[in-house]
Amino acid sequence: MRLRPAPFPAPGCRPPRGVARTRGRLPKTALCLASIAAWLGGHAVPGQAAAAGPAGVNPHPIHLLLPPVQPLSAVARLGRRLFFDPSLSASGRQSCASCHSPGYGYNPPDKRAVQPGGPDLKSVGYRPPPSLAYLYRQQPFSIGPDTSSVDIPVNLNAVAASLRNVPRVPKSAGMPPPAAMVPQGGLFWDGRADSLQRQALLPALSPVEMANASVSAIARKLARTRYRDRFAQLFGPTIFQAPRQLVAEAMFAIARYQVEDPSFHAFTSKYDAWLQGHARLTPAELRGMHLFNDPAKGNCAACHLSRPGRDGLPPLFTDSQYEALGVPRNPRLAPNRDPHFFDLGLCGPYRKDLARQTQYCGMFLTPTLRNVDRRAVFFHNGVYRSLKQVLDFYNLRSVQPERIYPRDSDGVTVLYNDLPKDLRGNVDSTDAPFNRHRGDLPPLSALDIQDIIAFIHTLDDGYAPPRASAPVRPRTRD
Numbered sequence: 001m002r003l004r005p006a007p008f009p010a011p012g013c014r015p016p017r018g019v020a021r022t023r024g025r026l027p028k029t030a031l032c033l034a035s036i037a038a039w040l041g042g043h044a045v046p047g048q049a050a051a052a053g054p055a056g057v058n059p060h061p062i063h064l065l066l067p068p069v070q071p072l073s074a075v076a077r078l079g080r081r082l083f084f085d086p087s088l089s090a091s092g093r094q095s096c097a098s099c100h101s102p103g104y105g106y107n108p109p110d111k112r113a114v115q116p117g118g119p120d121l122k123s124v125g126y127r128p129p130p131s132l133a134y135l136y137r138q139q140p141f142s143i144g145p146d147t148s149s150v151d152i153p154v155n156l157n158a159v160a161a162s163l164r165n166v167p168r169v170p171k172s173a174g175m176p177p178p179a180a181m182v183p184q185g186g187l188f189w190d191g192r193a194d195s196l197q198r199q200a201l202l203p204a205l206s207p208v209e210m211a212n213a214s215v216s217a218i219a220r221k222l223a224r225t226r227y228r229d230r231f232a233q234l235f236g237p238t239i240f241q242a243p244r245q246l247v248a249e250a251m252f253a254i255a256r257y258q259v260e261d262p263s264f265h266a267f268t269s270k271y272d273a274w275l276q277g278h279a280r281l282t283p284a285e286l287r288g289m290h291l292f293n294d295p296a297k298g299n300c301a302a303c304h305l306s307r308p309g310r311d312g313l314p315p316l317f318t319d320s321q322y323e324a325l326g327v328p329r330n331p332r333l334a335p336n337r338d339p340h341f342f343d344l345g346l347c348g349p350y351r352k353d354l355a356r357q358t359q360y361c362g363m364f365l366t367p368t369l370r371n372v373d374r375r376a377v378f379f380h381n382g383v384y385r386s387l388k389q390v391l392d393f394y395n396l397r398s399v400q401p402e403r404i405y406p407r408d409s410d411g412v413t414v415l416y417n418d419l420p421k422d423l424r425g426n427v428d429s430t431d432a433p434f435n436r437h438r439g440d441l442p443p444l445s446a447l448d449i450q451d452i453i454a455f456i457h458t459l460d461d462g463y464a465p466p467r468a469s470a471p472v473r474p475r476t477r478d
């Protein structure tokens, strides 16, 4: 029998109100842990739900189905060299790692909103580089209820047109994801690349990134690398006479590196350790987790999925779908000096195939929140520079928009000012916390926000349990 997902949180398991932060004992914590265990997807043992272990420990540890850790294949080892090789860029100074740094969870290593690129490193795009980690389960881009039922390639324009007036089901944390009549999958903020292999070619050729003039320009650089012999060994001695194939093999190698190297999907965060029973969450982290998951509070988990799959697949903190959140315009981006310029995500300007499907304008891919606090800027336009600002946005956008958006010359707050007027109706106002009305109470207090941020910190890879040799075991009653 398939277990129905337990409601989250269980009755009586609200984040304790009015509990002083410094108080050691949290009377409701034990109950909450029991409900978390049930919510974790049928992993709880019925009847044991009330048994709780030491404060902060997951009473029902889960066996996570983690990707296998194996030595890299020869192709992936070649991919690693390519990933870190600046000689492949027109400037000679930029590798993939310049914008996707392993030390920062494959986020950019510095605080700029957008990274310079191009032959002289003076050109800039208008989107911050996303993390390259945790893409290993990303499906190809599709529109419809279920990725597995959509054959690729499809005429996305026709599918999108047929879905124009289909109403959306609101997303609520703790409920099964709605039959999504929304775009999903794909790579980049707008899903325009389908595979890591096809993807790698785009930055290599993009005028604002590695800026190679053509595929043959890349091929010439590959033929001059110090490791050119590796190509001949792996792909045969004639590979240098077939520039297109040479470049395709190089891109395939970079993709293999990202798939095979464990650092791209390490699952070594404190949260992963907690799920498996190897770590304790502090009271603040635990409260933050509740608030993150609670549909009446953050409702973050409705889109940034926090629950492991039934088979133990670790959560990626994204549902791989697209939303228009209406984040405010970033006045620091150069293209935004033109008041007629708008980055519309799914409907352009980078992506062209859905340009006429205006119901998707303003939608961007929900990013993973793993390692997100290693980013210096947040959202597709990098408008925010701290998680506190991001949380203020979620908390206040609907109830006190005057604190989020600028005013026009008449003193009127311009809602959703990073979209043209006629497209502002696309912005999500059905999913909590965006379903509140102007003047309502904000869902989160200042303390709630601090606690959610404390929880987000538990999603950073590289957590070392205090005593690695002795996993924390929940106490049993008998």
Ligand code: HEC
Binding pocket: 083, 094, 095, 096, 097, 098, 099, 100, 115, 116, 117, 125, 127, 128, 129, 130, 131, 132, 135, 186, 187, 188, 189, 190, 196, 199, 200, 201, 203, 204, 208, 209, 210, 254, 350
């Ligand atoms: C100048 C900075 C820069 C360089 C160099 C660069 N990228 Fe990126 N990368 C970006 C930006 C910006 C985006 C987002 C673009 C968008 O969404 O339109 C991105 C997106 C990606 C994505 C999609 C990630 C996701 O979450 O969807 C992948 C994969 C990727 N890059 C891989 C690479 C590889 C491989 C290289 C080297 C061949 C590389 N990048 C070089 C800036 C860079």
Ligand code: HEC
Binding pocket: 171, 292, 298, 299, 300, 301, 302, 303, 304, 321, 322, 323, 324, 325, 326, 327, 364, 365, 366, 367, 368, 369, 372, 375, 377, 378, 379, 380, 381, 387, 390, 391, 394, 428, 431, 432, 433, 452
């Ligand atoms: C309705 C779906 C939805 C809900 C609910 C939601 N998010 Fe998001 N989140 C998104 C999307 C989509 C983006 C990217 C939007 C963009 O850039 O325009 C995003 C972006 C973010 C980012 C920036 C990540 C980056 O790499 O720049 C953070 C941090 C974040 N969300 C945290 C949260 C938190 C915390 C909550 C709960 C208070 C939450 N989200 C609730 C969909 C959602």
